Amino acid sequence: MTRKVSKAIFPVAGLGTRFLPATKSIPKEIMTLVDRPLIQYAIDEARAAGIEEFIFVTSRGKGALEDYFDHAHELEANLTRAGKKDLLAVLQATNMDSGAIAYVRQHKALGLGHAVWCASRLIGDEPFAVLLPDDVIAAEKPCLQQMVEAYAETGGNMVAAMEVPAEKASSYGVLDIREDMGALVSVKGMVEKPKASEAPSNLAVIGRYILSSGVLRNLEAKQQGAGGEIQLTDAIAKEIATSDNVYGYRFRGQRFDCGSKAGFLQATVAFGLARPELRDEFQQFLEEMTTMRKAAE
Numbered sequence: 001m002t003r004k005v006s007k008a009i010f011p012v013a014g015l016g017t018r019f020l021p022a023t024k025s026i027p028k029e030i031m032t033l034v035d036r037p038l039i040q041y042a043i044d045e046a047r048a049a050g051i052e053e054f055i056f057v058t059s060r061g062k063g064a065l066e067d068y069f070d071h072a073h074e075l076e077a078n079l080t081r082a083g084k085k086d087l088l089a090v091l092q093a094t095n096m097d098s099g100a101i102a103y104v105r106q107h108k109a110l111g112l113g114h115a116v117w118c119a120s121r122l123i124g125d126e127p128f129a130v131l132l133p134d135d136v137i138a139a140e141k142p143c144l145q146q147m148v149e150a151y152a153e154t155g156g157n158m159v160a161a162m163e164v165p166a167e168k169a170s171s172y173g174v175l176d177i178r179e180d181m182g183a184l185v186s187v188k189g190m191v192e193k194p195k196a197s198e199a200p201s202n203l204a205v206i207g208r209y210i211l212s213s214g215v216l217r218n219l220e221a222k223q224q225g226a227g228g229e230i231q232l233t234d235a236i237a238k239e240i241a242t243s244d245n246v247y248g249y250r251f252r253g254q255r256f257d258c259g260s261k262a263g264f265l266q267a268t269v270a271f272g273l274a275r276p277e278l279r280d281e282f283q284q285f286l287e288e289m290t291t292m293r294k295a296a297e
């Protein structure tokens with residue numbers, strides 16, 4: 001029997017330099033896809049997967065993110081008085097229960113592994129999920145829910161994985177596959193940002209994980225890896241040596257890298273077109289833009 005995954009870590013302490021100057025004052029995770037901040041997509045996905053405790057690893061300048069989770073009593077009262085039930089429902093759906101959220105501070109951006117380690121005391125000895133809010137995944141069944149279901153069979157450690165073109169592998173953590181079982185692969189190694197010629201496969205890790213507390217113990221060593229950062233990938237790879245229980249999971253869905261400008265724009269188009277109230281006008285606009293661009297070429 002595997003233990004229930006009820007805690008999730010949201011590392012949001014990165015500097016977000018690819019979105020400067022916006023990220024001078026706005027946390028990247030508050031930037032909006034259509035009308036919802038990136039963090040709301042991650043929270044909704046975690047809730048759908050049965051997560052009950054939400055742990056944010058934050059840093060200086062992320063106050064707007066913490067404020068976002070306060071209940072907006074005045075706004076709710078105004079909408080109630082005005083009879084705007086639909087908007088009230090949208091607002092109330094973002095409310096979090098008292099005690100469900102915890103914030104810990106990462107004092108220096110030493111890397112994703114270090115950010116996850118900062119939450120160790122709140123995790124204790126339980127399995128936990130990690131969600132990177134800048135990876136937004138459009139899926140019929142939310143990605144973490146798919147993983148929690150697969151994890152109920154495997155236990156151990158699981159990372160979300162997707163095929164990437166060979167020339168892109170050097171931007172990701174890449175899996176060295178022991179056995180490919182379809183959606184699930186068992187893993188015999190993991191390399192963070194390998195050179196294109198040294199990538200062990202084209203199966204890349206993206207920002208959803210279910211991990212055991214052993215990974216937190218591995219992070220204790222605070223060993224620097226690729227790019228001089230303390231890498232989560234390295235700490236998971238160490239688990240292969242000790243427990244031999246690490247899996248990749250090919251999720252069903254489309255992942256957008258909202259940590260990059262191109263990915264964020266692509267997600268905006270995809271999520272805009274998925275909205276019934278926007279679809280027709282937006283699609284017409286996109287078609288006109290394409291026609292105009294072609295004519296100008």
Ligand code: UTP
Binds near residue numbers: 016017057106108110
């Ligand atoms: P990124 O590699 O996207 O870094 O981090 P970043 O700082 O957010 O953005 P750029 O590259 O400067 O534009 C991946 C995830 O890990 C978190 C980030 O907040 C993001 O969710 N992270 C990264 C931390 O919490 N702490 C760190 O030290 C590094």
